[in-house]
Amino acid sequence: MAPMSGRPVRGSKTGRPIMALLDLLGRRWTLRVIWELRDGPRTSRALREACDDVSPTVLQARLTELRQANLVGLERARGYDLTPLGRELLGAVLPLYDFAERWAAGALPRKG
Amino acid sequence: MAPMSGRPVRGSKTGRPIMALLDLLGRRWTLRVIWELRDGPRTSRALREACDDVSPTVLQARLTELRQANLVGLERARGYDLTPLGRELLGAVLPLYDFAERWAAGALPRKG
DNA sequence: GACTCCGCTATGAAAATCGTAGCGATATTG
DNA sequence: CAATATCGCTACGATTTTCATAGCGGAGTC
DSSP: OOOOTTSOBTTBSSOOHHHHHHHHHTSTTHHHHHHHTTTSOBOHHHHHHHTTSOOHHHHHHHHHHHHHTTSEEEETTTEEEEOHHHHHHHHHHTHHHHHHHHHHHHOOOOOO | OOOOTTSOBTTBSSOOHHHHHHHHHTSTTHHHHHHHTTTSOBOHHHHHHHTTSOOHHHHHHHHHHHHHTTSEEEETTTEEEEOHHHHHHHHHHTHHHHHHHHHHHHOOOOOO
16 A cells, blocks of 8 residues: 555554655665656656656556556557646655765765 | 665665665665664564554564665664664655645645 | 674565556547 | 657566564563
8 A cells, every 4th residue: 555644554553754755765776767757757657667668567666656646647649747835746756865965975885 | 675775775766875774774664664663673573563554574674674775773672773884874764744734735735 | 602783685475567469438530 | 651769657577585473591570
């Protein structure tokens, strides 16, 4: 079941929105799918390629969850696309990109 | 293996920093652990309680990955704590909280 | 020594993810 | 119409990850 406000959330007894969101984003490929939709709609197969040939089983599961959460939509002519709400989420995810660059420079292996 | 710049990244042929980061954050409990360290250090057991009694197997795996990635540190007196780099990541994750609140208001179930 | 809390591990069961193949529907082209 | 191609999506067995419970050895305290 896709986590969503007002529904039971896996791994959280409070069910607060942030917990539902962290649950959703903590599933494999969820963040990646949102990321790969940043420049516009993609068909499911194009999305699969963009995600390094992720298994279609998982991709469909993620897309279904994201659609139920009203973050991603599907139109026959366009394919999968971020909803306005999904674009807001993307905006909240974009800071990760800049961080990743700093991280690459500063997280080189050192003794644990 | 914990994803890190310059190392092979699960599910990405490019190995770009953002891919390594999305891989790391897409593992269950990773985002939650970072979130629960936002107010300061915690012992592993306190962290386990804060994460709704997550299995210690996974918690230790996540903490090891986060330490190897230089995002979390461990000191005997304090427990686990975000490193300066980890605090930067937290800053990039905080926007998710505000989004989650809007999401809770606007993502109520509607027809598919 | 007895007690407590620490970080951490063992182990078998359950769940999630993977990899490959292919379905039915739709549109296009000859 | 038949052949072809692409679409979203599913089946299914193998692999990997996560879970749940129990407990270890070390360090501090009394």
